[in-house]
Amino acid sequence: MHVLVVTVVHNPSDARIRYRQIRALLEAGHQVTYLAPFERFGQPLPQDEGIENLTGFSISRAEGRKRLGALREARAAVAMHAPGKDIVLMHDPELVLAVARLKDLPPVVWDVHEDTAATMTLKPWLPKPARPAGVRLAKFIERYAEQHYHLILADDGYRELFEHEHPVVRNTTYVPEQVPEPGDERVVYVGHLTRARGTEEMIEVGRLLKGKVRVELIGDADDQMKPLVQQAHDEGSVVWHGFMPNKQALELVQGSLAGLSLRHDEANYRNSWATKVIEYMAHGVPWVSTPTPPAPRAGGEVRGRHRDPVRRSEGCRRRDPEAARRRRAAGDDGPARPRRRADRLQLAGRSEGVRRATGSLGTLTSVTSGAVAAPAHRLVAA
DSSP, X not given: OEEEEEOSSSOTTOIIIIIIIIHHHHHTTOEEEEEEOTTTTTOOOGGGGTOTTEEXXXXXXOBTTBOHHHHHHHHHHHHHHOTTOXXXXXXXXXXXXXXXXOSSOOOEEEEEOSOXXXXXXXXXXXXXXXXXXXXXXXXXXXXXXXXXXXXXXXXXXGGGGSSSOOOBOOOEXXXXXXXXXXXXXXXXXXXXXXXXXXXXXXXXHHHHHTTTSEEEEESOBOXXXXXXHHHHHHTTSOEEEEOOOHHHHHHHHTTOSEEEEOOOSOXXXXXXXXXXXXXXXXXXXXXXXXXXXXXXXXXXXXXXXTTOHHHHHHHHHHOOHHHHHHHHHXXXXXXXXXXXXXXXXXXXXXXXXXXXXXXXXXXXXXXXXXXSOOXXXXXXXX
């Protein structure tokens, strides 16, 4: 099977797209052509890195209010590269309308990453008076996509957004065979740095823990948060690594005192798992979270109210590596405990999506949902 993967928004090294779905497709022996904003993010084309069966082409990125030119370019690129492919796999709601009415396309799949309408309240570039119109447009995009394309959903919570049932292909993480013990020097966060994801609170946690525990932030910051994060980095309150490919980012997570997930109480987060929590557990790292609904079920530490950095810093200070070492000396296997908990979160919806799928779409669903995995790893549903 030959899949055309398209994103006009995400970093080409996005974890779900590049290191979960595309990786699973390649490991299953399929070919992938990848349209993404490589140049905008300073990323090399995969063929220049010698990656077999993966060919990339750079397109412009749709960002802020300047989106139409990039969407027209993406439409032209899809029209050029789609002939001869078995599936077009899109990762952005913008592309739903951008490729509308293109002729002679193979089956088109939209991978729904989030609650599109709910995200309209979180976009700093969208003026508040325009957000109700943005919500209406998002709901139209969802209806249009359901009528004209195939859908796969990144979380069970997104089922309620649509009239019909669609396969759920949850975010997954590869679980390493061995990880180091949690340390006592640093607390980490992996992900996009935005206000709604708790960036201001993490900066304040860094200030409260300064001189005791280092707070490390791994990920791009949006335009609103970038000056704050840079200032905190410059003053030594946090260490900001910027964007790192998923593999390198998770290697940096290993050996941390704790992982942070301080999402605000926003509609887009109430019905979806925080993938980073599963990643922390898979790498043997305890975690501290705000009380977004899925968090208590995952078995980590939920501290106080939303937007409460003092309670978060207390949760980090409470982690006692020496006590953990004593428990392991007494027979407790330490890092394996959160990793076993991550294994238990392997959900039946993966096989459920496979059972419903047929033809090329079924192959795509099966592969990307973890039905085919690298032999040396296990896949964990997030």
